[in-house]
Amino acid sequence: MLTANSRVLIIGAGWLGLPLAKAMAKLGCQVHLTCTSAAKVESLKNEKLIAGVWPLLLDDNSQVHDIQKIIELSQADIVVGAFPPGFRKANSGDYATKWQLIAQACQVSKVKQLLMYSSTAVYPEQASICVESDALAFNDKAAKLLQAEQALQNFKGSTLVLRLAGLYGPNRHPGRFVKHMKAVSQIANANMIHLDDVIAASLYLLQLQPQSSPSVCNLVYPNQVSKAQFYQAAIQAYPVENMSFPPVDQTLGKTVSCQLLQQLGYQFVYADSLAAIQHC
Template sequence: MEQHDYTKNKSISVLGCGWLGLPLAGLFVQQGYRVKGSVTSEEKLGSLFEKGILPYQLRISDQEIDCSDLAGFLDSDILIINFPPGRRPDITSYHAAQIALLIQAIETSPVQHVLFISSTSVYPDLNREITEKDMVPPTKGSGQALILAENLLLSQTKFTTTILRLGGLIGYDRMPARFLAGKKDVENGDAPINVIHQDDCLGLISALIEQEVWEDIFHAAADEHPTRKEYYTLAAEKAGLEPPTFAEGKPLRFKIINSDKIKHRLHYTFKHPNPLALL
C-alpha cells in the first residue's frame, strides 16, 4: 500500500517512446504513476494513448524544441531522456545543442530528477573489462556526442541526473539472427559482446526510479559475454539462416562491460544473464 500511495502522486515524462520508451512508459502506468510520453510523429500518438500514456508530439533540433505544449510535457517530477544522437556529420555539436535546449526548458519546469539513457558506446575498445570508474575519451562521434550530453546534464544544479549506459539492445522484435547472416570474413569474431535484453532495461530503470537513485552513473549489460562468433553463428543457425564466417589472424578489439555496480546498488538480478540462452 505504501508503494501504491507513493507512485500515484508521482509523475514521469518519457522523452522518446520508441522500442524501449513505449513499453517503459506502459510499465510506469501499470505501477500507478501519472505518465506522459513523447513521439516525433503524429501517427504514433495513438499507441501511447492506448497504453494510458498522455501523448505529446515533440521534436528537438539544434535550434528549437517543436512541441505545442512543452510546459505540459515537462510538468512532471521525473524526466527520462531516451533518444540517441542522430547519424549525421555534425553529430557531436548537434546533439549537444539539442540537450542544451532541453536543459533550458527543464530548468523552468517542475522536473526534479532526470534519467538519461546513454550507451556503453561511450567507451572505445580498450581490450579489457570496463567499470564506471574508467574515464577514457570516446573515439567515435556517437560516443563523443553522448559524453558531451552526459556532462551537460550532470553539471546542472536545478535538477539531479543519473546516467544509465546500456549495452546493445536485444529482445522481442530486435533479435540478432539477420545482423550478420551469410556475411563473409567478418572481423573481430573472438571479441566478447555486451548486450542487454529489453526486460532487464525495464527492470533496471524501474528499480532506479523506485529506489530514487540519483546523481550517479551506471553500466548495464548481461552477465555473460559470449564471443561474436558464438553468438551470431548460433543465432543464424537457430533461425535457419546461413551462418556468417569470420576472418582469422587479425588483431582483436574488444571491451567487457562490468555491471556489478548497478546490480549491487539496486540488489538486482538479471532476468536474462546469458544472451545465448535467448537464441
C-alpha cells in the same frame, strides 16, 4: 525517486520508450509521451495506459520553452530521454544540444529527476574491463555521447545516466545483425543487454532512494561470452534460412562491467545474454 504516484514524461515513444511507458503505467505512474510523428500521436491516444501524448520534434529549431511547455502540461516530476543519438541521420540536430535543451527545460520546471539513456560506446575497444569511470572521448561518436551526458549538468536535480550495451529484444533480433558483419571475434566479449532487462533495471534504479542511486551506471550482462559464440547462438535462433556466418577472427575488445549494477542489488531478468536470445 519513482513511486506509484509519480508523473513521468518520456521523450521518445520508440522501441524503448513505449514499452518503458507501459511498464511504468502498470506500476501506477501517470505516464506521458512525446512523438515525432503526428500519426503516432493519434495512435497512442488510444492507449489506455498512457495519460497524455504530444508531438515534439527535437531539431535545430527546438527551444527550451517548447520542451518546458510539454513538461508543464504533463506536470512531470521525472523526465526520461529515450531517443537515439541519430548520428547516421542527416539534419537530425546535434545530440548534445538536444540534451542541453531538455536539461534547461527541466531546471526551470518542477522536475525532480532526469534519466538519460547513453551507450557503452564511450569505452574504447581495447582488451580491458571498463567501469563507469573509464569513459573516454576516443573518437567522434564517444565525444558526442559524453558531451550529451555532460549537458545534464544544466539540471541541478537528480540525474541518472544509463549506458546501454548492445540492444536486442522483440523486433530487434541479434540474428539479423549478422549479415552486416565483415568478421566476428572469437576473443572479444559480446557486451549485450535485452530490452526486458533495460526496462527492469531502469525501474529498479529509479525506485532507489536518491542517496543510494548512482549518477552513471552500465547496463550489460555479466557473463563472459565471445561475440562469435553469441552470434552463432543468435543465428541459430533466427527464423531465416541460408544465412551465412561471417569469418571468425581474433580481434581484441573491451569487456563492460556491470559490477556497480550488481552491487546495487539488481537481479537480471535473464540469466545471461545467451538465454535472453530466446525472448526476441
